[in-house]
Amino acid sequence: MERSSGILLPIFSLPSLHGIGTLGQAARDFIDFLGKAGQRWWQILPVGPTSVGDSPYQSLSAFAGNPYFIDLDELATRGLLTKSEIASLPFGDDPARVDYALLYKNRFILLEKAFERGWEQDKTAVETFSGENEDWLPDYALYMAVKKHFGMSSWQDWPEEAIRLHKPDAVAHYRKKLERDVRFYTYLQFLFYQQWDALKEYAKSRQIGIIGDLPIYVSLDSADVWADPENFQLDECNRPREVSGVPPDGFSEDGQLWSNPLYDYEAMAQDGYRWWLRRIRGAMKLYDIIRIDHFRGFESYWAVPYGAETARNGRWIKGPGMELVALLRDAFPNLSYIAEDLGYPSREVRELLAASGFPGMKLLEFSFSVTDENPGLPHTFAKNSVCYIGTHDNPPVMGWKESGDPAEIILAKEYANIHSDADFARGILRIGMGSPSELFIAQLQDWLELGNESRINRPGTSTGNWLWRSTPGALSDRLAEDIARMTKLYGRSKNNGSSQSETYKEDLSQ
Numbered sequence: 155m156e157r158s159s160g161i162l163l164p165i166f167s168l169p170s171l172h173g174i175g176t177l178g179q180a181a182r183d184f185i186d187f188l189g190k191a192g193q194r195w196w197q198i199l200p201v202g203p204t205s206v207g208d209s210p211y212q213s214l215s216a217f218a219g220n221p222y223f224i225d226l227d228e229l230a231t232r233g234l235l236t237k238s239e240i241a242s243l244p245f246g247d248d249p250a251r252v253d254y255a256l257l258y259k260n261r262f263i264l265l266e267k268a269f270e271r272g273w274e275q276d277k278t279a280v281e282t283f284s285g286e287n288e289d290w291l292p293d294y295a296l297y298m299a300v301k302k303h304f305g306m307s308s309w310q311d312w313p314e315e316a317i318r319l320h321k322p323d324a325v326a327h328y329r330k331k332l333e334r335d336v337r338f339y340t341y342l343q344f345l346f347y348q349q350w351d352a353l354k355e356y357a358k359s360r361q362i363g364i365i366g367d368l369p370i371y372v373s374l375d376s377a378d379v380w381a382d383p384e385n386f387q388l389d390e391c392n393r394p395r396e397v398s399g400v401p402p403d404g405f406s407e408d409g410q411l412w413s414n415p416l417y418d419y420e421a422m423a424q425d426g427y428r429w430w431l432r433r434i435r436g437a438m439k440l441y442d443i444i445r446i447d448h449f450r451g452f453e454s455y456w457a458v459p460y461g462a463e464t465a466r467n468g469r470w471i472k473g474p475g476m477e478l479v480a481l482l483r484d485a486f487p488n489l490s491y492i493a494e495d496l497g498y499p500s501r502e503v504r505e506l507l508a509a510s511g512f513p514g515m516k517l518l519e520f521s522f523s524v525t526d527e528n529p530g531l532p533h534t535f536a537k538n539s540v541c542y543i544g545t546h547d548n549p550p551v552m553g554w555k556e557s558g559d560p561a562e563i564i565l566a567k568e569y570a571n572i573h574s575d576a577d578f579a580r581g582i583l584r585i586g587m588g589s590p591s592e593l594f595i596a597q598l599q600d601w602l603e604l605g606n607e608s609r610i611n612r613p614g615t616s617t618g619n620w621l622w623r624s625t626p627g628a629l630s631d632r633l634a635e636d637i638a639r640m641t642k643l644y645g646r647s648k649n650n651g652s653s654q655s656e657t658y659k660e661d662l663s664q
Contacts, residue, residue: 155443155490155513159587159594159646160195160365161188161601162546164210164610165223166252169626173245173261174252177349178225182356187629189360191637192647196357197365197595199546199610201350201440205375208254208620209611211447212373212414214298217290217436219346221265222257228349234268251621269341280344289432290377291343292329297377299335300328308375310393319392320381350440361648365492365595366441368433370448371398371414379415385422385429386415396457399465400448403497406614409456409465416457419474427478434482438489449493449512450503452479479510492540492593496520511538513593518586519544519554522562522569531569532589541591543582543600546610550599551579553606579603580640587644594646601637602628 168175168184175181188196202213203220210220229235243260246253273280284291297309304312316324329336357364372378374394378385383392398414422429437444446452453475458468483491493512495503507514516539521530535541543551555563555578566572572581579600586594599608599622611619641647 155592157592157646158194159596159641160193160197160363161191161598162197162542162595163598163624164199164546164620165201165220166199166210166620167598167610167623169249169624169628172226172240173257174222175623176223176225177346177353178228181353184629185353185357185360185362187634188362190631190634192641193637194361194648195363195365195443195593195595197445198367200367200369204620205373207616208252210367210620211369211371211412213369213376214301214373215290215294215377216372216433217287218294218343218377219350221342221346222261223349224265224342224345225349226264229264229268229345232272234272235264239264239267249625250623252623265342265345266338268345269338272345273337273341276341276344280341283344283347284340287343290436291340293381294343294377295336295339296325296329296332297380298339299332302335303328303332309380310374320383347439354440363442364440365443365445366437368437368444368446370446370451371412371416374413374415382429385418387418388415394460396468397460397462398451398455399458399468400456400497401465401468408614409468410614411458411462411465416455416471419478423474423477427474427481430478430482431485434486434489438486443490443492445492445494446512447494448497449495449507449514450498450500453500453503453506475506476509479506483510483512513538513540513591515539515545516541516589516591517544517548518542518566518582519548519551519558522565523559524561524565532585535589535591537590537592539591540593540595541586541589542595543586544597546597547613549606549609550597550604551582552600552603553609555579557606584640584644587640587646598624601633 163184164175165177165181166175168180170176170178170180185196200210200213201220201223202210202215203218204210205212205214226235226240230237230240243263244256245260246256300312300317301307301309309318312318314324317328354364374397387395389395394415396416398412398416400410400412402409434444452473454470454472456465456468457471458465491512493507493510493514495507495514496517514536516532516535518532518541521532523530532541544554548554549557555575566582567578570581570585572578583596583600586596602608608622610622638647
């Protein structure tokens with residue numbers, strides 16, 4: 155990875171007239187903005203279909219795309235919808251917030267219309283797409299159709315045991331009985347990937363790469379667990395024995411109870427971790443670099459008794475370690491990874507990261523703890539690392555200034571020679587840009603100097619997350635010029651032939 159930088163912005167946070175960011179024109183506009191700003195990477199959050207709680211880390215599938223991200227204007231251009239049909243349904247009054255309740259109520263009304271008009275004309279292309287994705291799409295489409303049939307309840311609550319347990323006769327029965335809905339959910343994935351492929355090609359043409367997030371776990375309420383229960387630690391009724399989480403930490407005194415089913419790594423090893431290989435192969439269709447969320451879970455993972463109310467009473471269990479990590483690295487030699495190695499550092503995790511060769515993550519918001527000798531100050535960051543101010547789980551830089559530890563904020567100001575609160579955001583951004591890390595990523599909110607009202611997620615909470623959206627007009631040419639100037643000054647722009655001093659002189663002369 156060359157010295158470079160990028161911006162973190164979830165797809166749902168793009169501006170849109172229709173309630174949520176999509177894969178349409180606003181996404182292309184953001185790619186153009188990244189190019190003007192001298193950036194080479196767009197980092198996003200997981201793009202899978204979400205369920206209760208709206209978290210992209212609790213998706214209904216590890217392979218499918220979120221139908222909310224299908225751009226309605228592009229469907230209108232294709233004649234699958236009319237502009238009046240789109241305008242007839244409300245998606246929320248606040249352009250800076252996603253209204254998931256209205257999306258759930260109204261989005262599928264329009265997508266049903268698009269399906270009715272487009273299925274026959276796209277039938278041949280859909281068949282080709284289905285054949286290319288036969289290792290996950292049939293199960294996902296059937297899962298969604300059955301889920302709809304049973305009132306969108308979790309598969310664990312389906313009243314018919316045979317289909318709940320994925321018995322072959324029941325699968326065949328429901329595939330025929332719910333054929334129309336199976337086609338519908340298949341068609342939505344066709345539309346999503348059609349738009350995604352076009353967007354990714356657009357980004358490639360502008361020399362912008364996409365960094366995607368791969369949650370280490372999958373949701374219990376997902377097609378993955380329903381269709382392949384043998385890959386998970388489930389009992390004879392396909393109920394989890396233990397679930398995922400992390401112990402108490404700085405985010406929550408009760409720990410974080412994620413409640414994902416845990417992998418049966420012994421069973422997975424028997425077939426050479428085939429499910430993991432399929433998952434990475436699927437992610438490669440979406441992303442240029444994959445950030446593995448909770449990488450430390452490969453070394454050991456926190457297992458919490460199923461039904462527990464908090465994550466306090468869990469236990470660490472050894473994971474597959476380098477056996478799986480090396481397989482994923484070596485099976486895809488042209489793919490780059492980022493290891494999210496934050497939280498609960500240990501000698502074993504550090505050794506696994508070093509053996510993998512993957513860059514780890516460094517957060518500026520965690521780097522100014524006040525000690526006599528702080529080994530985490532930014533000038534000590536390893537070159538083979540990715541520097542962030544904070545991730546989607548942290549406040550943006552101006553929110554951190556207001557809510558962070560006062561002593562740490564004072565140290566950060568001294569370190570960056572910041573003398574005015576008005577210069578705080580740019581001062582911290584300069585630290586990241588100037589760090590030794592090969593890659594620097596800032597949230598868009600950091601560049602916009604927004605506060606905690608723009609925070610994406612607060613770990614340990616279940617409401618008020620995944621809502622923030624950028625508003626039209628926020629991405630000005632002046633902002634792009636400011637970012638480009640700083641990026642070039644610190645040697646992270648696309649054209650790094652000039653020395654930093656030459657770059658500075660050139661900019662001053664303009």
